[in-house]
Amino acid sequence: MQQTRTMELGTGLFVLLGIGALFFLTTQTTGRNDFDADETFAVQARFENIGSLKTRAPVSMSGVTIGRVTDIQFDPVSLEAVVTFVIDSKYDQIPDDSDASILTAGLLGSQYIGLQPGGSSFFLEQGSEILYTQSAIVLENIIGKFLVGGRPEGDEE
């Protein structure tokens, strides 16, 4: 009888520990910057070069994540990248002439889309397209310019 009790206690403790550890691993070690909103609207933007932007990359405004990239396509006619991203529906007052640029988190971090507010009194909504975009800065191009031109852009006297 005593032995059964020890066994039950031990098993219970073990299973509890194991499940606790599984819970810790699945909830505490993975990214908490996950953006999840119940309702979103999709917006498109065209970029000349998206660098290494990937789907699920965050879309942020003033440093706050307000959306996520859902789709990246290449337009064979205009030869541009078409990036589709969703924005949380509660942010429905973003001017429709805001501009989107592809930025890098930190020096070697992952890339994300940063939105800069414009001054229009019309707002972004489902299906709108952002017209003002700035491509990703490709490090190799900058280095190439330095090697060939010797002088960075905008440095004329």
Added chain:
Amino acid sequence: MLREILDTFLKFLRTFGAMVLFFVRVFLHSPAVFFSRFPLVIKQVYNAGALSIVIIMVSGLFVGGVLALQAFANLERFNAEDTTGIFAGFALIKEIGPVITALLFAGRAGTALASEIGLMKATDQLSAMEMMAVDPVRYVVIPRFLGGVISMPLLTAVFTTIGLAGAHVVAVEWLGVDVGAYWQQLQQALDMEDVLEGIYKSIVFGIIASLLAVWEGYNAIPTAAGVGRATTRTVVITAIAVLIFDFMITAAVSLR
């Protein structure tokens, strides 16, 4: 000469075939045994899992600590000590956790299973059961198999969690990595997919290690030497199988 090689090959083929048939039999009867003989399964969860918890926790603590030390020593050269957490986390969750847990499990629980079943066979307990129309596979083998399968993912989770704690102690408390940087970098780098990869691996390894242990016991030569040999073989074969499967799963996941 040729004759002998052929004989050896045929013998190997026969053993392999018997093993596969045995696995199929264990798999087919497992669901029914799980429900009808639940108390027996619980007892084996205690034997395979609860009794392994100490070795798992101690090993996890030190493995996590050594990972943090190694990562720190190398990352320091690039002034990237803050990413120690990423290194330790990735290594523990995706590779080291499942693999070392499986190897420790083979040494601690697998050998116990093999020698227990082997001894039952050597002392004619299994034949006695058959005599009484009790199927030893259902009564002896499958509860032990299921106990191992249930225990392994839980043991792996405990190992990984304690490992992360060990890495935290070494990196943050000892080497002075910023605690915020350590956890934030880790959380940003790890995806749910990475954690799931570790969990899938632990499930597969649980099935492999338990199956091989019960097979070696069940197939042991019923003598003292035979049982000893079965125990040794359990560890060797499980280690090889786990490492090969680890490679295949990692390749399948990362080349997707």
